Amino acid sequence: MKFNITDLKSIETVAINFSKEIKPEIQIGLIGELGAGKTTFTSYLLKALGYEENISSPSYALCNEYQLSNFIIEHWDLYRLGGVPEELLEPPNSKTCRIIEWADKFEEIQNFLDLTISFTCNYDTNDRDLFINKK
Ligand SMILES: Nc1ncnc2c1ncn2[C@@H]1O[C@H](COP(=O)(O)OP(=O)(O)OP(=O)(O)O)[C@@H](O)[C@H]1O
Numbered sequence: 442m443k444f445n446i447t448d449l450k451s452i453e454t455v456a457i458n459f460s461k462e463i464k465p466e467i468q469i470g471l472i473g474e475l476g477a478g479k480t481t482f483t484s485y486l487l488k489a490l491g492y493e494e495n496i497s498s499p500s501y502a503l504c505n506e507y508q509l510s511n512f513i514i515e516h517w518d519l520y521r522l523g524g525v526p527e528e529l530l531e532p533p534n535s536k537t538c539r540i541i542e543w544a545d546k547f548e549e550i551q552n553f554l555d556l557t558i559s560f561t562c563n564y565d566t567n568d569r570d571l572f573i574n575k576k
Protein backbone atom coordinates (compact mmCIF):
# COMPACT_ATOMS: atom_id res chain seq x y z
CA MET A 442 0.00 0.00 0.00
CA LYS A 443 1.29 3.45 -0.90
CA PHE A 444 0.23 6.76 0.63
CA ASN A 445 1.26 10.25 -0.45
CA ILE A 446 1.94 12.44 2.54
CA THR A 447 1.54 16.15 1.93
CA ASP A 448 1.40 17.40 5.51
CA LEU A 449 1.24 16.32 9.14
CA LYS A 450 -2.54 15.92 8.92
CA SER A 451 -2.22 13.30 6.20
CA ILE A 452 0.35 11.33 8.17
CA GLU A 453 -2.01 11.38 11.13
CA THR A 454 -4.81 9.97 8.94
CA VAL A 455 -2.57 7.12 7.75
CA ALA A 456 -1.50 6.43 11.35
CA ILE A 457 -5.13 6.30 12.53
CA ASN A 458 -6.04 3.84 9.77
CA PHE A 459 -2.93 1.75 10.37
CA SER A 460 -3.39 1.64 14.15
CA LYS A 461 -5.81 -1.30 13.88
CA GLU A 462 -2.88 -3.45 12.67
CA ILE A 463 -1.03 -2.88 15.93
CA LYS A 464 -1.17 -5.75 18.36
CA PRO A 465 1.13 -7.63 20.71
CA GLU A 466 3.71 -10.06 19.31
CA ILE A 467 4.34 -8.17 16.10
CA GLN A 468 7.57 -6.51 15.09
CA ILE A 469 7.41 -3.55 12.67
CA GLY A 470 10.39 -2.05 10.84
CA LEU A 471 10.41 1.66 9.93
CA ILE A 472 12.78 2.45 7.08
CA GLY A 473 13.82 5.83 5.70
CA GLU A 474 16.48 8.54 5.72
CA LEU A 475 17.21 10.88 8.63
CA GLY A 476 14.21 13.16 9.01
CA ALA A 477 11.93 11.13 6.72
CA GLY A 478 9.19 10.98 9.37
CA LYS A 479 9.62 7.66 11.22
CA THR A 480 9.33 9.12 14.72
CA THR A 481 6.53 11.48 13.66
CA PHE A 482 4.52 8.53 12.32
CA THR A 483 5.13 6.55 15.55
CA SER A 484 3.99 9.51 17.59
CA TYR A 485 0.66 9.74 15.70
CA LEU A 486 0.29 5.97 15.94
CA LEU A 487 0.61 6.08 19.73
CA LYS A 488 -1.85 8.96 19.83
CA ALA A 489 -4.31 6.90 17.74
CA LEU A 490 -3.85 4.03 20.21
CA GLY A 491 -4.81 6.27 23.09
CA TYR A 492 -1.40 7.26 24.45
CA GLU A 493 -1.95 10.82 25.59
CA GLU A 494 1.53 12.13 26.32
CA ASN A 495 4.06 13.28 23.74
CA ILE A 496 6.75 10.80 22.85
CA SER A 497 10.42 11.51 22.25
CA SER A 498 12.76 10.01 19.67
CA PRO A 499 14.64 6.94 20.94
CA SER A 500 17.81 8.00 19.06
CA TYR A 501 19.75 8.33 22.31
CA ALA A 502 17.77 6.11 24.68
CA LEU A 503 17.81 3.29 22.06
CA CYS A 504 14.42 2.06 23.26
CA ASN A 505 11.42 3.77 24.84
CA GLU A 506 8.49 1.83 26.25
CA TYR A 507 4.88 2.98 26.35
CA GLN A 508 2.23 1.27 28.42
CA LEU A 509 -1.13 1.27 26.66
CA SER A 510 -4.35 0.04 28.26
CA ASN A 511 -3.75 -3.61 27.34
CA PHE A 512 -0.24 -3.93 25.94
CA ILE A 513 3.16 -2.29 25.65
CA ILE A 514 4.75 -0.57 22.65
CA GLU A 515 8.53 -0.71 22.46
CA HIS A 516 9.93 2.00 20.17
CA TRP A 517 13.54 1.38 19.08
CA ASP A 518 16.04 3.37 17.03
CA LEU A 519 19.06 1.39 15.79
CA TYR A 520 20.80 4.27 13.99
CA ARG A 521 23.68 4.57 16.46
CA LEU A 522 24.21 0.89 17.09
CA GLY A 523 27.13 -1.19 15.85
CA GLY A 524 25.43 -4.55 16.43
CA VAL A 525 21.96 -6.06 16.79
CA PRO A 526 20.46 -6.23 20.29
CA GLU A 527 19.75 -9.94 20.88
CA GLU A 528 16.18 -9.38 21.97
CA LEU A 529 15.29 -8.18 18.46
CA LEU A 530 16.14 -11.62 17.08
CA GLU A 531 13.12 -13.09 18.82
CA PRO A 532 9.48 -12.12 18.42
CA PRO A 533 8.13 -9.77 21.08
CA ASN A 534 6.25 -11.39 23.97
CA SER A 535 2.48 -11.70 24.25
CA LYS A 536 2.16 -8.25 25.85
CA THR A 537 4.45 -6.28 23.54
CA CYS A 538 4.48 -4.81 20.04
CA ARG A 539 7.86 -3.57 18.77
CA ILE A 540 8.44 -0.69 16.38
CA ILE A 541 12.01 -0.38 15.11
CA GLU A 542 13.45 2.65 13.31
CA TRP A 543 16.39 1.82 11.03
CA ALA A 544 15.41 -1.87 10.99
CA ASP A 545 17.10 -2.19 7.57
CA LYS A 546 20.49 -1.51 9.14
CA PHE A 547 20.99 -5.13 10.20
CA GLU A 548 20.20 -7.95 7.82
CA GLU A 549 19.67 -10.41 10.69
CA ILE A 550 16.52 -8.55 11.77
CA GLN A 551 14.70 -8.81 8.45
CA ASN A 552 13.30 -12.30 9.08
CA PHE A 553 11.82 -11.19 12.39
CA LEU A 554 9.76 -8.33 10.95
CA ASP A 555 6.04 -8.84 10.34
CA LEU A 556 5.63 -5.52 8.56
CA THR A 557 7.84 -2.85 7.10
CA ILE A 558 6.92 0.77 6.54
CA SER A 559 9.22 2.70 4.20
CA PHE A 560 9.32 6.49 4.16
CA THR A 561 10.66 8.59 1.33
CA CYS A 562 10.95 12.36 1.46
CA ASN A 563 11.75 14.91 -1.21
CA TYR A 564 13.48 17.45 1.01
CA ASP A 565 13.08 20.25 -1.57
CA THR A 566 9.30 20.02 -1.79
CA ASN A 567 8.66 18.27 1.59
CA ASP A 568 6.58 15.77 -0.38
CA ARG A 569 6.64 12.31 1.20
CA ASP A 570 5.52 8.81 0.36
CA LEU A 571 4.90 5.99 2.77
CA PHE A 572 4.79 2.33 1.73
CA ILE A 573 3.36 -0.37 3.98
CA ASN A 574 4.49 -3.91 3.19
CA LYS A 575 3.10 -6.90 5.05
CA LYS A 576 5.27 -9.99 5.06
N1 LIG B 1 4.57 14.37 6.90
C1 LIG B 1 5.30 15.38 7.35
N2 LIG B 1 5.05 16.65 6.94
C2 LIG B 1 5.79 17.67 7.40
N3 LIG B 1 6.81 17.55 8.27
C3 LIG B 1 7.11 16.33 8.71
C4 LIG B 1 6.38 15.17 8.27
N4 LIG B 1 6.92 14.06 8.85
C5 LIG B 1 7.93 14.53 9.61
N5 LIG B 1 8.03 15.88 9.54
C6 LIG B 1 9.02 16.70 10.24
O1 LIG B 1 10.33 16.24 9.89
C7 LIG B 1 11.18 16.28 11.02
C8 LIG B 1 11.87 14.96 11.22
O2 LIG B 1 10.90 13.95 11.43
P1 LIG B 1 11.18 12.64 12.28
O3 LIG B 1 11.93 12.95 13.52
O4 LIG B 1 9.86 11.97 12.41
O5 LIG B 1 12.15 11.83 11.31
P2 LIG B 1 12.84 10.41 11.53
O6 LIG B 1 12.62 9.65 10.28
O7 LIG B 1 12.37 9.79 12.79
O8 LIG B 1 14.37 10.80 11.64
P3 LIG B 1 15.59 10.02 12.38
O9 LIG B 1 16.10 9.00 11.43
O10 LIG B 1 16.57 11.12 12.61
O11 LIG B 1 15.07 9.42 13.65
C9 LIG B 1 10.30 16.70 12.21
O12 LIG B 1 10.55 18.06 12.48
C10 LIG B 1 8.89 16.49 11.74
O13 LIG B 1 7.98 17.40 12.32
Ligand SMILES: [Mg+2]
Nearest residue numbers: 479480498542
Ligand atom coordinates in the same frame (compact mmCIF):
# COMPACT_ATOMS: atom_id res chain seq x y z
MG1 LIG C 1 13.39 9.07 14.45
